Amino acid sequence: MWFYIARRVNLFVFTVAVLFLLVFVMLNALPGELATNLSGVQNPTIAQYDAIVSQYQLDKSWFNQYISFIKQRIHGDFGVSFSDGKPIFDEMLRLLPATIELCIYAMTIALLLGLPLGIIAAVYYKKFGDFFLLGTSLIGYSIPVFWLGVIAIMYFGLDLQWLPVAGQLNLLYQVEHVTGFTLIDIYLSDIVYKQLAYQDAIAHLIMPTLTLAVIPATVVIRITRTTMLEELNANYIKAAQARGQHPLSVIFHHALPNAIQPVLSQITLQLSTLLTSAMVTEVIFSWPGIGQWLIQATYQQNYAIISAGVLVCAGFVIVVTVISDILLIATTPRRRSAEYGSV
Amino acid sequence: MKNWFIFISKLCFLTGFFILSGCSPSADDNVHTPGIVYCSEGDPTSFNPQLTTNGTTTDASSYQIYNRLVEYDPALGSIVAALARHWFINEDGTSYTFYLRKNVKFHSNDNFTPTRDFNADDVLFSFNRIIDSTHPYHNVSGGSYPFFQSVGFTDIINKIVKVNDYMIVIHLTEKDASFMANLAANFAIIQSKEYADQLSEQQQQSQIDSHPIGTGPFVLDSYFQNDHIRYKPNQGYWNGTPDIEQLVFDITPKSTNRIAKLMTGDCDISALPQSSEIDIIRQNRKLELQIQTGFNVAYLGFNTERIPFNNPKVRQALSHAINKRAIVEAVYYGSATIADSVLPSLSWAYNDTLQPYEYSPEKAKKLLAEAGYSDGFDMTLWAAPVQRIYNPNAIKTAELIQGQLKLVGVNVNIVTYGWNVFIDKLNDYSYDSVLMGWTADNADPDNFFRPLFSCAALLSGGNRVNWCNDDFDETINQAIASTDEKKRVPYYLAAQQTLNKQVPLIPIAHALRFQVKSRNITGLSLNPYGGISFAKAKRKSANVSDGGAK
Numbered sequence: 001m002w003f004y005i006a007r008r009v010n011l012f013v014f015t016v017a018v019l020f021l022l023v024f025v026m027l028n029a030l031p032g033e034l035a036t037n038l039s040g041v042q043n044p045t046i047a048q049y050d051a052i053v054s055q056y057q058l059d060k061s062w063f064n065q066y067i068s069f070i071k072q073r074i075h076g077d078f079g080v081s082f083s084d085g086k087p088i089f090d091e092m093l094r095l096l097p098a099t100i101e102l103c104i105y106a107m108t109i110a111l112l113l114g115l116p117l118g119i120i121a122a123v124y125y126k127k128f129g130d131f132f133l134l135g136t137s138l139i140g141y142s143i144p145v146f147w148l149g150v151i152a153i154m155y156f157g158l159d160l161q162w163l164p165v166a167g168q169l170n171l172l173y174q175v176e177h178v179t180g181f182t183l184i185d186i187y188l189s190d191i192v193y194k195q196l197a198y199q200d201a202i203a204h205l206i207m208p209t210l211t212l213a214v215i216p217a218t219v220v221i222r223i224t225r226t227t228m229l230e231e232l233n234a235n236y237i238k239a240a241q242a243r244g245q246h247p248l249s250v251i252f253h254h255a256l257p258n259a260i261q262p263v264l265s266q267i268t269l270q271l272s273t274l275l276t277s278a279m280v281t282e283v284i285f286s287w288p289g290i291g292q293w294l295i296q297a298t299y300q301q302n303y304a305i306i307s308a309g310v311l312v313c314a315g316f317v318i319v320v321t322v323i324s325d326i327l328l329i330a331t332t333p334r335r336r337s338a339e340y341g342s343v
Numbered sequence: 344m345k346n347w348f349i350f351i352s353k354l355c356f357l358t359g360f361f362i363l364s365g366c367s368p369s370a371d372d373n374v375h376t377p378g379i380v381y382c383s384e385g386d387p388t389s390f391n392p393q394l395t396t397n398g399t400t401t402d403a404s405s406y407q408i409y410n411r412l413v414e415y416d417p418a419l420g421s422i423v424a425a426l427a428r429h430w431f432i433n434e435d436g437t438s439y440t441f442y443l444r445k446n447v448k449f450h451s452n453d454n455f456t457p458t459r460d461f462n463a464d465d466v467l468f469s470f471n472r473i474i475d476s477t478h479p480y481h482n483v484s485g486g487s488y489p490f491f492q493s494v495g496f497t498d499i500i501n502k503i504v505k506v507n508d509y510m511i512v513i514h515l516t517e518k519d520a521s522f523m524a525n526l527a528a529n530f531a532i533i534q535s536k537e538y539a540d541q542l543s544e545q546q547q548q549s550q551i552d553s554h555p556i557g558t559g560p561f562v563l564d565s566y567f568q569n570d571h572i573r574y575k576p577n578q579g580y581w582n583g584t585p586d587i588e589q590l591v592f593d594i595t596p597k598s599t600n601r602i603a604k605l606m607t608g609d610c611d612i613s614a615l616p617q618s619s620e621i622d623i624i625r626q627n628r629k630l631e632l633q634i635q636t637g638f639n640v641a642y643l644g645f646n647t648e649r650i651p652f653n654n655p656k657v658r659q660a661l662s663h664a665i666n667k668r669a670i671v672e673a674v675y676y677g678s679a680t681i682a683d684s685v686l687p688s689l690s691w692a693y694n695d696t697l698q699p700y701e702y703s704p705e706k707a708k709k710l711l712a713e714a715g716y717s718d719g720f721d722m723t724l725w726a727a728p729v730q731r732i733y734n735p736n737a738i739k740t741a742e743l744i745q746g747q748l749k750l751v752g753v754n755v756n757i758v759t760y761g762w763n764v765f766i767d768k769l770n771d772y773s774y775d776s777v778l779m780g781w782t783a784d785n786a787d788p789d790n791f792f793r794p795l796f797s798c799a800a801l802l803s804g805g806n807r808v809n810w811c812n813d814d815f816d817e818t819i820n821q822a823i824a825s826t827d828e829k830k831r832v833p834y835y836l837a838a839q840q841t842l843n844k845q846v847p848l849i850p851i852a853h854a855l856r857f858q859v860k861s862r863n864i865t866g867l868s869l870n871p872y873g874g875i876s877f878a879k880a881k882r883k884s885a886n887v888s889d890g891g892a893k
Contacts, residue, residue, distance in 0.1 A: 157607050164607045166600055171571050171591040172378040
């Protein structure tokens with residue numbers, strides 16, 4: 001177990017080092033001064049320039065530069081934005097909750113829909129229900145997020161005018177930005193129209209969350225179906241059925257607990273997909289999260305923000321993968337063999 | 344078994360119904376807290392319109408936070424009292440006496456609470472900040488006052504004298520008929536001297552433009568860059584407290600997003616819809632489109648110092664060769680009026696006796712032959728790839744003109760640069776012709792003549808046609824020497840006649856100004872010179888709006 005964790009951590013450190021190296025090379029290769037790209041300070045004064053040079057050791061070899069670059073970033077100094085000179089890290093902390101909120105809701109919906117439907121598909125293996133769900137999930141998986149979002153806006157937003165199409169909350173509700181999670185912020189605020197504000201916030205959430213949930217939901221359906229099928233064909237299930245147990249009891253007490261673990265580990269692998277689609281979804285629905293911010297930064301060629309975004313998003317995916325791996329082996333002793341530890 | 348199935352499906356249906364009806368507030372007729380949301384197109388650069396000519400900044404500050412000494416009333420077409428109750432101009436038009444309004448309160452914010460009412464010191468502070476380069480606040484926020492520099496404010500004002508707390512006299516160096524119009528422009532706002540003094544003590548001078556204090560109908564509550572601006576009504580505003588609980592500017596740079604927010608009720612009013620979106624807006628019965636002839640002109644200007652454009656015959660020939668109607672239909676989608684003169688027909692100085700050049704390639708060819716160019720010639724046409732108020736798509740306009748001129752044997756090469764480089768390069772006069780335009784800052788017709796055609800404007804860069812005509816200069820200078828509209832009209836008629844004959848430029852179109860609003864918002868007018876005011880805006884109750892929509 002400890003050997004396995006050590007291997008994982010080792011792998012983590014190296015992956016992160018390579019990630020930093022890639023970003024560092026990118027910042028070197030981009031047009032413009034290296035000092036500006038690293039610190040985000042445009043047209044620095046002489047004093048500022050000297051400070052940047054000593055901070056990032058720009059007068060030393062590239063290796064020193066690389067090491068001090070990692071040091072700055074690990075200490076939360078991501079430089080300042082090209083466009084307004086504000087610290088990037090603060091801005092990121094301000095925007096991240098909105099993205100996390102969207103992802104959490106989407107993931108919850110994906111699980112709530114995907115698990116039962118996957119089970120149903122497995123139970124009705126090769127019957128109409130199975131084909132129908134498989135077909136639907138294939139369609140859902142193949143639809144690009146940007147297209148789905150726009151169609152939803154066209155139909156539910158502009159045609160039927162049921163749901164708002166942009167933002168988190170109607171701006172007339174003056175809700176202070178405390179945690180960044182809309183629903184929690186509404187709870188913490190002292191506005192008069194709380195009930196209406198909740199309704200409005202949920203109405204704003206429906207379309208982006210559903211759009212974002214489609215792909216993970218289809219993935220969950222398909223994985224649940226596969227693993228459930230494996231378990232349902234196992235001998236212990238046949239034994240349970242032979243003992244005359246109720247079919248529901250067989251499914252929920254015997255098959256599901258074993259089938260669900262690979263599903264959860266697969267879901268963490270979906271995280272990078274989820275983040276990517278979250279960025280697209282945010283742009284389509286003007287959701288004030290980190291994705292929209294990053295895409296705007298690419299339009300403005302704001303290299304300081306782009307590099308910070310690459311670091312943080314990639315780093316986030318790596319961290320979550322490692323943690324989920326460790327949690328998985330903590331709960332599944334069979335995976336602790338050296339064979340699983342090496343990648 | 345069958346009954347069980349029906350029961351379950353009914354249950355599902357009902358739950359679904361309740362969820363849907365509970366979660367879509369726009370279905371039960373926009374229940375919101377009272378207030379108005381305006382979808383604006385971008386971030387303001389500061390909250391002081393003196394510092395800029397940028398429309399986004401003016402919209403966010405000029406009429407919301409501040410007042411002017413006098414205001415332009417678009418409905419009456421004349422200048423009316425604001426912070427000045429009334430005024431008096433001496434006979435030779437060089438001294439203006441203003442009697443100021445009493446009991447006008449400045450806003451307060453976390454940092455500042457006014458201890459006195461608005462008085463003459465505030466007026467002196469606001470104008471001296473602009474004209475006196477040694478003023479302690481002159482260089483706070485950069486020291487550039489583009490509007491005031493373009494109208495020569497510093498040179499025209501000799502001195503400003505405070506007679507008593509509620510009376511000031513402005514002495515001009517010479518007569519200037521457009522002076523009142525300039526004071527009524529969006530940019531000539533009044534700030535608080537008391538606030539400035541307090542900020543000087545605290546060494547935080549720059550806050551005067553970022554945390555504004557004014558006398559206007561709204562107080563700035565909060566501003567989040569790229570997101571929104573929130574205003575609260577100024578309780579006890581001298582001209583009646585606004586009727587809405589709050590005003591929010593939702594910063595939405597994309598035009599399609601603004602329209603979508605309007606349709607779903609997240610916004611009540613929106614600026615600058617694109618010409619191609621007009622039809623969708625017209626079809627929606629919740630929305631109302633407000634239209635106003637803009638005080639602007641898009642034109643094709645010739646470099647009149649270059650061969651063959653130094654020959655007026657050639658310029659007249661090309662006037663016949665250009666089909667303005669086709670341009671207005673294809674580029675503006677009909678959202679513009681055809682221009683016969685640089686001056687829009689809305690202006691009191693418009694000359695309706697002008698003989699417009701009708702579209703006729705034959706006449707054009709004939710005139711070209713008379714000028715000795717029967718075989719045509721090659722020319723460059725400069726156009727910028729940016730959307731401007733007066734021209735939504737200059738490149739497309741240029742391509743149309745290219746096609747039209749080909750019919751009369753003139754080969755056009757289109758030259759294009761990014762906006763900033765474009766403006767820079769124009770100053771070298773290395774073009775044959777250029778697609779440009781002009782948007783007026785105030786109601787005075789002078790704004791269309793001196794900045795565009797005077798010999799002085801050759802230096803300041805406004806005169807894109809490289810045209811300096813002494814007689815014409817004389818005419819437009821005489822036109823501003825009098826403050827009586829009736830006496831000025833003949834000069835402007837003559838000036839337009841000269842332009843029509845000489846054709847230094849071909850006026851193409853006056854773009855219309857659009858504003859979209861939800862039908863249950865009332866009290867909003869569209870100002871032809873830009874600048875939106877929410878002072879009188881209010882939301883009709885839901886019942887009334889139902890009736891109104893039918």
